[in-house]
Amino acid sequence: MSSRVPDQPTCREIVELITDYLEGRLPLEARTRLEQHLVFCDWCRVYLEQIHQTIRVAGAVTEESLSPEKREELVRLFRDWKGKK
Amino acid sequence: MSSAGVDQGELELVASLRECDEAAFVALVQKCHPSMVRVARVFVTSEAVAEEVAQESWLAVLEGIGGFQGRSSLRSWIFSIVANRARTHAQREGRSAPFSSFQEQEDEVAVDPDRFNPPGHRWEGHWSAPPERWADEQLLIQETLQLTKKAMETLPPAQRQVIELRDVEGCSAEEVCEALGVSDGNQRVLLHRARSRVRAILEPHLRRTA
Amino acid sequence: MIAFKWLGRGAIAPFTGVHWPADGGWVSAPAGAPEGSGVHACRLAQLAWWVGEDLWRVELDGRIVERETEVEAERGRLLEPITAWNPAAFAQACVARTIAFASEVPTPEMADYVAMVKVVDAPKASFVSAVAAAAVRGTQKAFAEERALQSQWLARALDLREA
Numbered sequence: 067m068s069s070r071v072p073d074q075p076t077c078r079e080i081v082e083l084i085t086d087y088l089e090g091r092l093p094l095e096a097r098t099r100l101e102q103h104l105v106f107c108d109w110c111r112v113y114l115e116q117i118h119q120t121i122r123v124a125g126a127v128t129e130e131s132l133s134p135e136k137r138e139e140l141v142r143l144f145r146d147w148k149g150k151k
Numbered sequence: 152m153s154s155a156g157v158d159q160g161e162l163e164l165v166a167s168l169r170e171c172d173e174a175a176f177v178a179l180v181q182k183c184h185p186s187m188v189r190v191a192r193v194f195v196t197s198e199a200v201a202e203e204v205a206q207e208s209w210l211a212v213l214e215g216i217g218g219f220q221g222r223s224s225l226r227s228w229i230f231s232i233v234a235n236r237a238r239t240h241a242q243r244e245g246r247s248a249p250f251s252s253f254q255e256q257e258d259e260v261a262v263d264p265d266r267f268n269p270p271g272h273r274w275e276g277h278w279s280a281p282p283e284r285w286a287d288e289q290l291l292i293q294e295t296l297q298l299t300k301k302a303m304e305t306l307p308p309a310q311r312q313v314i315e316l317r318d319v320e321g322c323s324a325e326e327v328c329e330a331l332g333v334s335d336g337n338q339r340v341l342l343h344r345a346r347s348r349v350r351a352i353l354e355p356h357l358r359r360t361a
Numbered sequence: 362m363i364a365f366k367w368l369g370r371g372a373i374a375p376f377t378g379v380h381w382p383a384d385g386g387w388v389s390a391p392a393g394a395p396e397g398s399g400v401h402a403c404r405l406a407q408l409a410w411w412v413g414e415d416l417w418r419v420e421l422d423g424r425i426v427e428r429e430t431e432v433e434a435e436r437g438r439l440l441e442p443i444t445a446w447n448p449a450a451f452a453q454a455c456v457a458r459t460i461a462f463a464s465e466v467p468t469p470e471m472a473d474y475v476a477m478v479k480v481v482d483a484p485k486a487s488f489v490s491a492v493a494a495a496a497v498r499g500t501q502k503a504f505a506e507e508r509a510l511q512s513q514w515l516a517r518a519l520d521l522r523e524a
Contacts, residue, residue, distance in 0.1 A: 073501060073504075074504070076267070076275065076276025076277055077267060077276060077277045077278045077281075078262070078264070078267040078276040078277075079276065081261045081262050081347075082260070082261055082343075084261070084343070085339055085342055085343035085346060085347075086339060086343075089324065089339055089342075090398075091339065094396065094397045097397065098428075098430060098431065101376055102410050102411070102430065104375075104376070105375075105410070105411055105412060105413070105484050106412075106484040106485045106487065106488040107277075109278045109281035109282060110278075112281070112282045112283070112284050113262075113281075113282050115284070115285075116282055116285055116350050116353075116354070117346055117347075117350060119285055119287075119290055119357075120299075120318075120346055120349050120350045120353060121318050121346065122290065122291075123290055123291065123295055123296065123299050123353070124299055124303070124314060124318035124319050124346075124349065125318055125319060125321060126291050126296060127296050127299050127300050127303075127319055128185070128186075128189065128319050128320075131181075131185065132180065132181055132184050132185060136184070137177070137180065137181070139206075140176075140177075140180050140184065140206070140209060141173070141176075141177060141180075143206060143209060143210070144173060144176050144177075144209075144213070145173075147210060147213055148171050148173075151171070273470065273473065
């Protein structure tokens with residue numbers, strides 16, 4: 067319908083704007099158009115939700131903590147450095 | 152996690168570190184070391200080298216803490232040290248992993264164009280193969296986490312660096328720009344491509360089965 | 362200023378996720394926040410652009426900026442839910458409007474819009490009817506005009522006033 071309603075973004079355009087939207091960097095006019103699209107487009111709402119989910123899962127991949135051995139190694143590094151200072 | 156300003160606890164930590172206080176050092180190590188290895192790892196080829204870079208960076212942190220101005224957060228200052236050292240190592244390894252969006256394809260799109268109606272179609276540019284909702288229960292299971300890790304490893308280096316710092320480490324946009332020496336606009340383009348690619352890789356695995 | 366606001370169930374803002382206090386407490390933009398991050402609401406003529414689950418009458422206060430399809434204020438608070446809001450009736454009105462457009466210009470394209478508008482929910486029905494209007498009039502302006510006319514229909518059907 068882009069041919070009929072040129073100032074309305076298509077889904078294909080929406081998916082390219084998602085990051086700027088989430089970063090709060092979309093100009094107000096573009097943000098308004100994007101949100102008006104999300105009002106009626108379930109598919110783009112699902113897409114946006116999937117980007118949120120992608121961010122969430124990326125944030126969960128690293129849970130590793132420091133091993134006691136590694137910690138000791140770094141403390142030794144610190145003491146050596148302090149000794150030489 | 153992503154504090155751009157300097158908070159009170161951080162000021163105290165910096166002051167103690169300047170006095171070579173071991174407890175302060177250990178606290179910082181606990182907080183930052185695993186992340187530093189991860190940041191280094193996106194530049195260099197092996198875990199061992201990444202570890203080496205992180206250790207070197209600690210020495211640089213100790214040497215440089217006197218000059219730390221607090222203009223950025225302590226964490227982003229540390230990450231920028233790690234990124235610089237890791238880059239130097241990568242060049243020495245002969246593996247140039249320069250941070251450059253010039254290696255990026257100009258026309259990379261977030262979603263396969265075939266999933267939208269073609270030109271000439273009445274609903275041109277609208278979904279023809281729309282995404283299906285993902286089940287939240289599948290999201291944080293081990294299999295998905297592994298897949299996400301692998302997906303990030305397949306990204307072009309610059310994209311990988313940005314998504315690791317932003318979404319895995321939880322850095323702010325400003326911190327990433329500082330650590331990687333990249334403009335705000337480039338940072339966003341790389342983040343966009345990285346997230347889009349990871350989403351696309353996850354998609355076939357997370358589609359809710361009816 | 363009295364205006365209207367579409368919210369999700371539980372008075373949750375659809376885009377920001379802000380929980381609006383149902384007891385009428387004020388919601389404010391953070392101090393010094395850039396333009397665009399204030400409280401968004403609709404004048405009567407703008408209702409159709411933002412159709413959501415629940416409609417509320419709201420009071421806006423502080424600096425108010427009026428734009429083409431929304432108003433933005435420094436702060437706002439919920440006054441009362443519009444219990445007469447009936448998405449099915451609105452969707453039905455959009456079906457009727459689309460059928461009227463199709464009878465003006467009986468083309469296969471218009472028949473498609475009619476077939477489509479009959480099976481979709483209220484926000485999509487509003488959109489399809491606006492697309493049909495633009496198709497019939499052949500102008501982009503007709504899209505926005507149709508949204509305004511739908512908004513008028515809503516204001517009448519729900520007996521809404523800005524005073």
